[in-house]
Amino acid sequence: MKRSVLLVPVLLAIIAIPLAWVTTASAADFKLTYSNFFPPTHIQSKLAEAWCQEVEKRTGGKVKVNYFPGQTLTKAKQCYDGTVEGISDIGFSVLAYTRGRFPVMSAVDLPLGYSSGKVATEVVNRVNQKFMPKEFDDVKVMYLHAHGPGLVHTKGKAVRKLEDMKGLKFRGHGTSALVVKALGGTPVPKPMPETYEMLQKGVVEGAVYPLEANKGWKLGEVTDYATCAFSAAYTTSFFVVMNKDKWNSFPADIRKTIEQINAEWIVKHGEAWDTSDMKGIQFFLNQGGQLLGVDAQEQGRWKQAVAPIISKYVTDAKQKGVSNAQEIVDFIVKSLNELQ
Secondary structure: OHHHHHHHHHHHHHHHHHHHHHHHHHHHOEEEEEEEOOOOOOHHHHHHHHHHHHHHHHOOOOEEEEEEOOOOOOOHHHHHHHHHHOOOOEEEEEHHHOOOOOOOHHHHHOOOOOOOHHHHHHHHHHHHHHHOOHHHOOEEEEEEEEOOOEEEEEOOOOOOOHHHHOOOEEEOOOHHHHHHHHOOOEEEOOOHHHHHHHHHOOOOOEEEEEOOHHHHOOHHHOOOEEEOOHHHOEOOEEEEEEEHHHHHOOOHHHHHHHHHHHHHHHHHHHHHHHHHHHHHHHHHHHOOOEEEOOOHHHHHHHHHHHHHHHHHHHHHHHHOOOOOHHHHHHHHHHHHHHHO
């Protein structure tokens, strides 16, 4: 009887060992939330969701990400602050939606004549890696990417030359709004998710956006013409960032794994922008849309028209404390020359 009594605490201790291990393993799991404004069917949203799945897979289930597309957790404009404040652990949206907050990175969006999403994505990550802007100090940057050439699209009226822009209202936001104004149109600043309805209801006569949005956002259903003035083409930079405290809570091996995945997803996003541009063109043409060519002389006029935007960026950025603003622009132009 005494021997049995003595065995009881021993058995309890043995049983407690695996129970303690299970409890510890469960506590070591990281459950994250990811907010994205793209609709779930968009290729950029699908890539974000695939990133979540890849992180879970390659961390052996230690990190699980609950994905919220289509502004279901935070709105596009709130996404960055929402990540900083911990409303979401990860956020994916547009830098230009928080205007004035990213004076260094906004240089990437300038109308410098982008040719592809792959090039724009390479450029935006180069700029971040070289200049390491303090504007990102309140988050951990996962990676950045940028869409292909942003072009003028119109409904009802074809824009073949600069004079055709006058009197027309265009949805534009951030740099795209500056481009609209420089070309002679009137910008109406609204986020991308509102563009379809604005065009459909005639609130605006056009919008400036990459060709992929004709299918990705179905804008090819409500526009008739795309003006291929690539000399004035801008891009839009997108961020994928993580709450800094959440990132710092990870052990070194998990951080290393996620960084490796991030590097792979930079390439995937750049390629996806270009693939979806091609699909956007096809969708647009299938809806009866027309691609309007612009001759060399007119291309020069468009380039000249948007040049003041670049000069003004340098002046304004210096006033905001970015003393090397011209160096940043020169670096982007040099990178474009190397990559295009």
